[in-house]
Amino acid sequence: MKRLRRHTLAAAISLAVCIPGIALAQEAAEQEAKTLDSVTVTGSRIKRADVEGQVPVQTLSREDIERTGLTSIGEVLQRITASGSGFNRTRNASGNDGFPPDGGGTGAGSTTVNLRHLGTKRVLVLVDGQRWVNESSASGVGAAVDLNTIPLAIVERIEVLEDGASSLYGSDAIAGVVNIITRRSFEGAQVTVNYGEYTPGDGESKSIDIAWGGSSDRASWFVGASYHDQDEIASRDRERTRVPVFGTGLALGSSRVPGGRFVFQDPRNGVVYDLVTDPTLNDPTYTPGLPACTPGADRPDGFRCWLGSRDAFNYAPYNLLLTPNERAGLFGQFRFDLSPDVSWYARALVNRRESLNQAAPEPIDLGPGAGSPFTANLVIPANHPFNPFGIQLDSSTIRTIRRRPIEGGPRLFEQEVDTTYVGTGIEGTFGVGNRTWFWDVNAAYGRNEAEQENRGSYNARNIALALGDPAVCASTPGCTPLDIFGYNTITPAMLAWISPVFRDESENELSLATANLSGDLFDLPAGALSFATGYEYRKYEGSYRPDPQTVRGEYNGVPSLPTQGSYDVNEVFVELNIPLMANSGWGKKLDLNLAGRYSDYSTFGGEFVPKIGLRWQLADEFLLRSTYAEGFRAPSIGELFGQATRFDADITDPCLISVNGDPPTAPRANCAALGVPAGARQFDPQIGVETGGNRNLEPERSRSFSAGFVWTPSVLEDSAIARRVDIEGTFYRHTIEGAIQAQAPQTQLDLCTQTLDPRFCSGIVRNPTTGQIESFANYLGNFDSIRTDGWDIDVFWLLPEMAIGDLSITWQNTIVGSYEAVGPDGSRQPLEVGRLVSDPVTRAIPRWTSNATLEWKRNNWSAAWTVRHTSELVEDCGDAAGFPICRNNPGPNQNRLGSTTYHDVQVGYRVDWMRGLQLLVGMNNVFEKEPPVCLSCNLNSFDGSTYDLPGGGFWYVRADLRF
Structure with missing residues (x-):
């Protein structure tokens, strides 16, 4: 698995090198030191090496990514210990969840990252330090980045800032920043081929990445292409997911059944019937008077009384456990030195994602409370050719009529998502006295547009016509009377009238321009005072266009209305790094970092947010650091302009x-x-x-605090038990006031x-x-507060040189101390530490998550063993409370999801052929550990954003050839 590390500044000070992301080999560290002086580290805008370590940053190298065996950047990031619930391949959302409150749509087929459990919309995603366009899901205007829009082939490393950073990067950085660094200096070509599947022999995954780059005296270039194809796994293919809730049989199945459920009051005798179609017409298990019918009710021919769970419909086999996902991307960048001090660059990307979600056949609900006015207020006259009850069925007689037309097959939601990005800029240096200042001017444009075709859903207006007055239907071109009163009664001609194809579209656009300047202003007794300043302009535009039938209110499924909106922002920022002390009795060095950003939004006006940080190097081996920051997040387009x-x-x-x-x-x-x-x-x-959205929303405002240490004990350096040990600890606290969400x-x-x-x-x-x-x-509003705090504890241990090879251990932990969300009325929301909730999407906050990796290298061989641990969770059992699967632990109507540990292994061999052929074979969840049963999860009885798939491990092989 991956090996992630938080930057270890103590080693950078004492050894004058920076430990690269867990590639702890000394030669790699020395190579990084040669280039660090002129780079910007995520968490600071100042281009200097000695400001690194001001804030906690994890770095994930390309080698770390490959060690996971995964082929999605987002799924790799979801495994870091600070990450919470987010969309991924297990999220079979379309048609099941409807539309979330923030107007962002279901995010079908996307993969997102959620830091500190504060939500994906509170994480800022950058590519090479610049913002990336948010996703569009064809069901709304998203407020988070789909990481599947960024091909793996172009990634050099990923830096994750786990601290509030609105003062440096602007809105959306409340929970942290993910900065994806693309490959720039690349000589030659590389082809990487991946194949994997789950141990039952399904879920096949194939991918190929191609990289090519080169350089001349004044120019350099890189081109990366990536193709990935992930097959589906149906819910029926795993024992755990073949029923709505594992351990309850069909008791919690759907009351929307294939033969129809008919609850109505007969005006002739006042009797309320609750009937279903008898599939055999002579049910051998039926005894007259035994079912719980209304006393005195007669049983019409072909029908019998509803028997609850015995008659419930098992919708689970129609769903997907793992959604299919096909992606193809192409990226290129070119750099040219206009002079020794000035360079021009241009980069561009195109990416296509095709994905699919599947849901059980769409039910048709009729009568009061039905989803559409056409079906809620319809009239089925007594003379309708298929009405078997001899009375008019309307809003005065119908309690509920529910029919699941399996004749039309499952609902299919096919997405095509295209992402385009172009960017260009000029950067350079100039001298101010004997100092070097850095500058850059940039412009970029990103667009994400999605189209979704929905097959297997129904037009409510046409249903009402087909069930209404036969004369009106006969006079309407194409109308065919509909028979919902029985099994397999809906003919192809009936389906052709009620089941069109629904086509939805959405898009997000981001235009931005920036100008930055940084350098050293003057010397103080403890060193140079450094600064960075800049200006940024951004414009966001987004729209969601549901099918015209949906806009007219004719869609039988979950209704929605169009969304259209835009806003822009002008920002200026400044950052100062002030050395307060150096080489004194108080320690080696003490630096003060100050930053502030002023933002002027077209939607709500101006806002200023500050940040202050201290970095105290007490000794070569020990560093203390702390930050306090204020931040804000402006309401997204969906949150502002999304309609009901x-x-x-x-x-x-x-x-x-x-x-x-x-x-x-x-x-x-x-x-x-x-x-x-x-x-x-x-x-x-x-x-x-x-x-829906709320145009009166105010921005969220936040306060973030962190304090920690980095310790490289010299007593262990080159000792009998270690060549080097690095220990890092960070306490964090985030508070959000006026959080935008629905209760x-x-x-x-x-x-x-x-x-x-x-x-x-x-x-x-x-x-x-x-x-x-x-x-x-249940509309959006500015909630009172969200508060969370916890600890990150990491250990990096490089063992002494041994004849058997080099061994290193990485152990990373996140311990969440508290999480509390409180509404403006003082009501406590259900999500808290150690709990799993599913309203409207599944979210879980384990108290402790831990990743530990043992790595071995010897000559051309390498191997890694990774252990991933998630502590126990508690959920409400809901309607499963009366079943043994609900443990009633730790209390009544509660279910404990036990702690879960997965083991991953990988073995590699490098063939010294051409420039190197690397062969890897590995398996995730090698012991095929089953995830705990989730009784409240929306589908498949497990939480796919926290646990691996049930029913087996995932094995893979990879070949990587450089030439």
Whole structure:
């Protein structure tokens, strides 16, 4: 696996070298020292080597990336210990979750990074120090970068700043910064071929990367091409994912069944029927009077009473456990020395991603509470040719009608996402006295556009016409009367009328221009006072264009409306590094770093954020460092301009008998006041939640603090047990005020039923007859606060030289001390340390995550063994509370997800042929450890952003040829 390290400045001071990202060989460190004097380290704008170490930075080299066996930059970053939940290949989102509150869409097929569990939209992604365009998901305007838009072939290394950095980089850097450094100095060519699959023999992954570069006296160039193809794995292919919730059979299956469920009141006798189609017409297990029918109800021919879990539909086999993903990218950059002091560069990228998500056949809901006005208010006349009940079915008689037309097959969501980027700039140096100043002027443009085709969904208007007055249908071109009353009753002609192809589009654009200047101003007694300053202009433009049928309200699935918006920002910044002391009784060196940034947004005005840092080198082997920073994040286009959309949340209604028969938990008097009749049962745990943007949003404001040490104990250097040991520790604390998010729907509903407070209840509307929730408003706002803190503890140990070869150990840990999100009303949100929640997406915060790698090298051989550990989590069991799979540990209705440890191995051999042929073979999760069962996760009974896939390990081979 990867070996990541936080920059070890003590070694840089004592040895005059910088330890490269866990390639601890001395010759590599010496090579880095030769070039460090003129580079900018992520976390500072000043081009000097001796400011490195001011803030905690992890560096991931290309070798570290290759050691993971992964072929996505995003999935590699999701494995660092400071990373939280984010989209990846396991996220089969389209058609299942709907639209998240921030207007960003489902991010289908993308991979994102989430630092400190503060959310992907609070992480700034840079490429060569410049911002990268955000994703567009064809279902919204995203506020995070899809790392699948950056081909692996172009990456030299990745630097991860785990500290608030709005003063240096502007908005979005509240949780940290990911800076992807592209390959620049490259001579010759390289071809890398990868193949891998999961041990059951599925999920095949293939990729090829090609790199070519060269240089002349005044020019250098690099071209990288990458192709990757990941096959799907269906949920039905793993025992753990073949049912909706593992360990509950079909008890928590869907009440939307292939033959239809019909709950209606017959006006002739007042009887309320709850019927399903009898697939055999003579069900041998049916005994008259045995099912829980309404007393006195007759059973029409071909129907019988609903028997709960026995009749529930198993939608799981239609879903995907691993989504297919095909990517192709091409990147090139060219640099030319206009003079000895001035260089010009140009770079460009094109990238195409094709991905697919799949969901169970789309259900058709009719009657009050249905998703569309066409289906909520439809009328099925008594004379309809397929109406078997002899009465008119309308909003006064229908309680709910639910039919899952498996005749139309699963829903398929196919995405095509194109990313283009062009950038150019001039950079150089000039002398000021005997000092050298650095300058650069840059411009760049990025665009991410997505198209999505949705097949297998339905047009609600056409459904209503096909179920309505037969004369109206006959006079409408193409209309074919629809038969939903039975199994396999929907013919191809009926499907042709109700099931068109829906096409959605979205795009994000980023235009930017920057100018920077840095250097040394003058000497102080302890050294030179250094500075950096600059100006940056950015313009963001984004749009989401759903299919015209959806805009007209005809889409039978999750509705959405278009989004269109733009804003721009002008910024200036300054950074100073002030040496306060050098070579005194107080230590070797004490530096003060000050930074500030003023931003003027077209959407809300101006904002200034400062940062202060101290770096105290007490001795060659020991360094202390601390930072305090204020930051902000401007609302994204989706958060500001997104119109009303919906997502489906798994919610247990405290006023209703649960799906599996548990009694209501809310006070009966309160539920009666809300219009819930006694004995009402919840039809389905999935409730549509309406959400959307808010043009009155204010920016989030944050405070970040970190304090830590870097220690290279000299007593262990070149000792009997080590050549060198580096130990780093960092305490962090982030506080966000006015955080932009929507209240957790389950929390809002619980507070409503417990307090009847209009602040919680005003957006929740129930059916006056059944008590079911028909609409649930849950819009974005500026929450009161999010607070989190914790520790990073890392150890890097290079063992003494031995006859068996060189051995090194890397051990990295993140321990989250606390995480708390509190609404403006004082209500506590459910996400906290040691918990997993799934509302509307799965998020988990383990208290302890740890990665440890033992690496061995001898001559042309190499090997690595990596251990990845995640501590235990707790979730609410929800509707699985009454089943043995819910452990009721540590308390009632709670499930403990035990701690999980994965083992990865890799063996490599270098063939001295041409310029080198490197062969690698490895396996992730070599002992095929199963992830813990998740009872609250939306799909597949496991959290794919925290754990490896169930049902086997992943083996791979790689060949890398340089010539």
